[in-house]
Amino acid sequence: GSFTSTGLVVSSKLPRFSDMYTLNIASADPKSISANKPVEFTKSVTKWFTKDGILVEGLFWKDVDALIDEYAKEPKKSK
Numbered sequence: 001g002s003f004t005s006t007g008l009v010v011s012s013k014l015p016r017f018s019d020m021y022t023l024n025i026a027s028a029d030p031k032s033i034s035a036n037k038p039v040e041f042t043k044s045v046t047k048w049f050t051k052d053g054i055l056v057e058g059l060f061w062k063d064v065d066a067l068i069d070e071y072a073k074e075p076k077k078s079k
Helices: 057-072
Strands: 010-013 020-027 039-044
Touching: 020 057, 039 057
Parallel strands: none
Antiparallel strands: 010 020, 020 039
């Protein structure tokens, strides 16, 4: 399915004093026929940084791309 028709809402959460980062992707119009189910991941930000505190952007974007792919995939048809 295409998600270009309704647009997306992307939100993120990083609670104070926590290393757990949550990224959420949902349809801007959840009632739309083309809306997919919202998806999210929660991961430790330590995954994306070197021991010297440098962000390894490629690792972060790999996780973001995987989440986008998960959102975009066709929903399973229930029998």
